[in-house]
Amino acid sequence: MQRAPFSALPSPAGTDARLGLLDLGHTRVETPQFMPVGTAATVRAQRTESLRPAGANLLLANTFHLAQQPGADVVAQLGGLRRFMGWDGGILTDSGGFQVFSLGENARVDEDGVTLKHPVTGRQSRLTPASAIAAQRALGSDIAMVLDHCVEATADWGTARDAMERTHRWAELALAARADASIGLFGIVQGACHADLREVSANTLVGLGFDGYAIGGLAVGETREEREAQTARVAACLPVDRPRYLMGVGTPLDLLEGVHRGVDLFDCILPTAMAQRGRAYTRTGRVELRRGVYSTVDSPLDAACACPVCVRYSRAYLRHLFVAREPLAWTLLGQHNLHFWLDLMRRIREALACGTFPALYAKERTWLDAPDLENPPVPPRRRNRKAKAAPDRASGADDEEQD
Numbered sequence: 001m002q003r004a005p006f007s008a009l010p011s012p013a014g015t016d017a018r019l020g021l022l023d024l025g026h027t028r029v030e031t032p033q034f035m036p037v038g039t040a041a042t043v044r045a046q047r048t049e050s051l052r053p054a055g056a057n058l059l060l061a062n063t064f065h066l067a068q069q070p071g072a073d074v075v076a077q078l079g080g081l082r083r084f085m086g087w088d089g090g091i092l093t094d095s096g097g098f099q100v101f102s103l104g105e106n107a108r109v110d111e112d113g114v115t116l117k118h119p120v121t122g123r124q125s126r127l128t129p130a131s132a133i134a135a136q137r138a139l140g141s142d143i144a145m146v147l148d149h150c151v152e153a154t155a156d157w158g159t160a161r162d163a164m165e166r167t168h169r170w171a172e173l174a175l176a177a178r179a180d181a182s183i184g185l186f187g188i189v190q191g192a193c194h195a196d197l198r199e200v201s202a203n204t205l206v207g208l209g210f211d212g213y214a215i216g217g218l219a220v221g222e223t224r225e226e227r228e229a230q231t232a233r234v235a236a237c238l239p240v241d242r243p244r245y246l247m248g249v250g251t252p253l254d255l256l257e258g259v260h261r262g263v264d265l266f267d268c269i270l271p272t273a274m275a276q277r278g279r280a281y282t283r284t285g286r287v288e289l290r291r292g293v294y295s296t297v298d299s300p301l302d303a304a305c306a307c308p309v310c311v312r313y314s315r316a317y318l319r320h321l322f323v324a325r326e327p328l329a330w331t332l333l334g335q336h337n338l339h340f341w342l343d344l345m346r347r348i349r350e351a352l353a354c355g356t357f358p359a360l361y362a363k364e365r366t367w368l369d370a371p372d373l374e375n376p377p378v379p380p381r382r383r384n385r386k387a388k389a390a391p392d393r394a395s396g397a398d399d400e401e402q403d
């Protein structure tokens with residue numbers, strides 16, 4: 001039985017991008033698609049009902065955090081995550097494997113699983129390949145992820161091989177634990193930035209047979225070039241009739257580049273995390289609302305955006321909310337950013353359907369990562385002349401509060 005059946009059209013010439021359909025029964029997810037991150041059964045500062053109009057139909061939730069609070073059994077008792085959070089779309093749950101990496105010394109891996117210490121409560125919990133599946137079933141997830149051992153993308157060959165082989169052993173145990181249950185299950189390809197390991201990992205997991213395949217262990221310390229090379233390498237090893245998910249990626253440009261290399265699904269906290277820092281992606285580049293230049297600008301954040309924020313509010317008002325530390329700033333900027341990410345995916349799907357993706361790819365990649373084009377950031381004066389030569393790509397406005 002194939003859970004979460006998926007089909008994709010052949011890629012046009014010159015690209016590995018593909019238009020696909022993932023059927024979750026209650027929800028049909030057209031791919032490529034971006035999944036907003038709802039770690040604790042909420043996309044940070046967003047009301048659930050604002051997510052569908054933004055173009056979302058599949059959310060990512062986190063098993064480790066939800067198992068701690070309110071508890072997977074509590075969510076199960078309340079009818080599962082979809083009912084609990086008032087969400088009628090699909091849910092994919094991370095297994096807690098990423099916390100093995102992100103919790104650092106608070107995560108201890110052994111052959112049978114991982115012991116995690118919650119960074120806030122200090123409470124210890126134990127995750128095994130089987131218990132991760134049980135928790136994801138209790139949460140009512142549509143697609144579960146196997147428990148994996150994620151290491152830094154820059155890990156040496158021996159460390160990466162050990163973690164990869166453990167991930168494979170755990171993947172077999174996860175399949176056995178899922179047994180006949182109807183929940184979809186994705187394997188996770190590991191191997192850091194070592195080409196030979198990535199290929200071994202992809203081929204081994206394909207041999208085991210999953211409903212989809214994730215590319216894990218990227219966006220954790222490698223360069224853009226390394227990420228793109230490993231993504232393409234892994235995607236080439238994966239079957240055409242299973243969805244491919246690039247975990248934890250990324251910026252709009254990262255998404256476009258991932259689609260071009262054959263990826264169908266993405267997740268990232270960036271749209272809401274950037275909102276918390278007063279940052280917005282627009283069709284005229286990245287806008288940093290903390291900058292004084294916006295204090296009297298009466299025009300929308302993005303004149304070409306049809307989201308409810310751009311229709312109603314000015315840059316000056318959004319800047320005021322952010323500077324005054326009003327929580328509404330997170331909500332409104334997050335809502336716009338989610339629209340931007342999801343609208344890019346919609347335009348990508350449209351271009352794939354019309355056969356114009358190669359043209360869209362060539363055009364969009366020239367500006368998607370642009371800094372503020374209408375009000376270019378002024379590099380701060382520094383005594384060290386060398387500093388002028390390297391303006392920061394993503395956080396360049398940190399020093400430009402006053403211009």
Ligand SMILES: [Zn+2]
Pocket residue numbers: 301302305306307308309310311336339
């Ligand atoms: Zn907008």
